[in-house]
């Protein structure tokens with residue numbers, strides 16, 4: 001999947017560079033052919049004009065009789081056989097096909113484009129970025145000098161419409177119109193490049209989008225504009241009575257309950273998560289007053305000389321950074337080891353796992369036993385947490401691309417089966433390394449705790465998912481915020497409950513009550529469309 005990872009985009013760039021050279025070669029051939037055909041055409045026109053005078057006189061001349069026959073046997077044949085039958089287009093297509101087939105290269109699909117579009121909308125929503133600004137290449141007040149063209153705005157709008165992101169679809173389509181008008185002004189000739197769109201196309205899409213957004217009057221207005229430009233437009237004519245009836249109905253309706261089914265449904269939890277990611281929700285200084293940064297050795301002899309740099313983010317449940325916890329060399333080794341295995345992440349248990357929009361990232365697993373270089377990392381994980389890795393899982397490596405995110409979830413299994421996780425008990429703690437610099441976005445967010453941990457290259461965060469009593473800690477709901485710029489690489493380790501009895505002694509007292517109030521919050525929430533207004 002292209003939209004889930006930046007790595008695969010490098011392959012695409014390479015492919016496009018080659019495709020451009022093929023297209024250039026094709027053009028050169030076409031121009032040569034066009035020259036030859038032109039010359040031949042001139043010749044033919046000349047000789048046939050000569051014959052236009054007196055037909056009988058002309059062809060009584062045996063030389064002329066010979067010439068016309070010769071033209072059919074030689075000249076036309078040559079033209080058709082050698083010049084026109086030489087098909088540069090076919091050759092170009094064959095070259096391109098061979099290039100793509102090499103190494104089983106997969107071209108991006110409609111699904112990839114849809115994913116990339118959704119990623120952009122997700123960024124806009126989470127970080128409250130206006131469409132005008134994004135279209136002008138302004139993201140979080142940085143100018144990225146990647147202005148969108150009218151066509152690009154149009155196709156993004158169309159994709160967002162298919163994805164049910166109607167509000168953003170409408171905004172991008174309006175940008176497309178503005179840009180198209182500008183582009184027309186800049187050049188006097190109507191633009192003719194392949195894929196250029198027209199105002200009629202935009203208006204078709206815009207009116208239907210407005211209609212499903214519940215704005216029938218606007219839908220009607222844009223539809224009229226469409227018909228003014230293209231009076232016989234089939235869609236325009238068919239939709240006119242539908243839009244105008246609906247607009248009339250709304251005028252007289254007391255309430256307007258018949259909302260469209262095409263809204264993208266967003267839950268209250270989604271909204272809460274967004275607000276945590278964009279910093280609208282934060283802990284107060286008072287709540288944070290007891291948090292400390294300190295060196296810790298956890299009674300590990302080596303760590304007396306090289307202590308961990310611990311930064312507390314939350315005390316109960318415990319969440320902390322351990323800075324400078326992984327070496328550059330190790331990061332390199334991890335990335336090398338996973339390069340070929342990074343797959344689109346699955347969500348859910350093994351049997352029922354499906355690709356899902358909840359999580360847009362790619363991941364791979366590294367077995368400690370198979371990779372000796374992981375020994376040091378394993379030791380560090382044990383020393384920092386004081387937990388055993390006997391019941392731990394393989395190390396997971398994940399990568400998020402354009403707008404990639406991981407919606408709010410729990411790491412533990414809520415209805416643990418005895419044989420689940422190989423009978424090792426629930427996921428007691430999570431340790432997560434950030435292994436690259438994320439330019440912007442991509443924090444790990446805990447919405448119930450109003451807390452984010454921005455990714456810091458080389459740092460690890462550790463938190464407990466279970467209470468000391470091993471009851472589920474419902475305050476630990478968390479996820480990965482959308483990556484705004486760059487890509488995000490993490491690797492994480494899940495510790496399990498089995499074998500930790502003496503390492504993290506459980507309280508006799510049950511302490512699960514501390515988080516019980518979060519348990520059913522948002523569980524069966526009514527799907528909310530608040531976000532769309």
Ligand SMILES: O=C(O)CCC(=O)C(=O)O
Pocket residue numbers: 406411442443444445478479480481490492
């Ligand atoms: O990407 C993140 O920051 C969170 C990842 C996560 O929660 C997980 O892999 O379970």
Ligand SMILES: [Fe+2]
Pocket residue numbers: 409410411478479
């Ligand atoms: Fe998680």
